Amino acid sequence: MVMSIESLYPFLHSGSADLDSLLADVARSTAEKVDEIGRLRREVVAADDARMAACATAMAERFERGGRLMAFGNGGSSTDAAAVAALCVDPGPAWRPLPALALAADVATLTALANDVGFENVFARPVAAAGRPDDIALALSTSGGSANVLRGLAVAHERGLLTVGLAGYSGGSMAEAAARGEIDYLFVMPSASVHRIQEAQTTTYHVLWELVQRALGRP
Template sequence: MTTESLYPFLHAGATDAAALLADVARSTREKVAEIGRLREEVLDADAGALAACASEMADRFARGGRLYVFGNGGSSTDAMAVASLYVDPGPGRRPLPALALPCDVATLTALANDIGFEVVFARPLAAAGRPVDIAFGLSTSGGSANVLRGLATARERGLLTVGLAGYSGGAMAEAAERGEIDHLFVMPSVSVHRIQEAQTTVYQVLWELVQRALGST
């Protein structure tokens, strides 16, 4: 897929500013409508599952659990956003312990250099994860080997495992079918942009439900 196919208005050679702005507005409306439909589809399909997942997460937090969040690339940025949302939720909300594993650059690069990139999330979870904790892995493809390995390690140690994936869920969906991931939410789209936008909505909804389950500070 080329940039021309994604943004044809940038390659049309048009000098008419009004026409260019009209194309940009049309493209923006189409993308907003697309993500709106995807978010609605996911929330309609998974409303009950989201409530059940949030209830289990709230129970872990109430028993002193910590949330470990991880992903690669854009998903690592989302992992940091999730962790900060729980740690610093704002006035009237309960701060909860959470850690984004991609933020620990020293550990991540040491493991990647000395052993392999596939263990960069699994090793910290094996070292620090407790049965009362939560492992939260994000992958747009559902096939990120290190995310899968992190979730598998967490599952072996008794952590509650939560995953967000895109497309048809990939290997994460297969693992969930085998009972190896406790809660998996799939964004059924082939667009990485729409997948990540929908994942943002899902983890915001989970956070809101966890807060409601635990009550205010």
């Protein structure tokens, strides 16, 4: 669902020239959004705290065996995938660097695959070519229904990788794949707002990363 700027920020389109009223509306809107993401984060933790710990333990075991993280997603989710990979590779001096890559960062491979074999294969092909059983596939999709993300996860599952998914809404097709056993750990951000979903997903992968570090004995 595409929302207009006016529907998101109606106070900017009210035609009011009262600056004090406008600032009050901005402050109220900001506070409402902060409350909304806070509630969503608490809801996700309440539903999935034990599974997050189990997922982090499984990820740490893969890293200990020499595995790598392969992260992927589309659009804003691709930037989150890049952020996860960067966090692993360059975590700062107090933490253990971990091998990771963001598949969408390889523009030459991505565009070649999109042009030659179809955009639905841009994540599946690299996973099939380079994925190893000790690796981890971390996929992000706000809708849970991105075809290329689902294909990437399916191939990762076939190759024996640990599969981790982050989705929004009610999980979409990723929830169906998880029910079939094709995604080992799926974390759903139950919201219809893409903004809140992505904010909650950011929190989720940071929590997973820190739990992995602690499972590995850092700090």
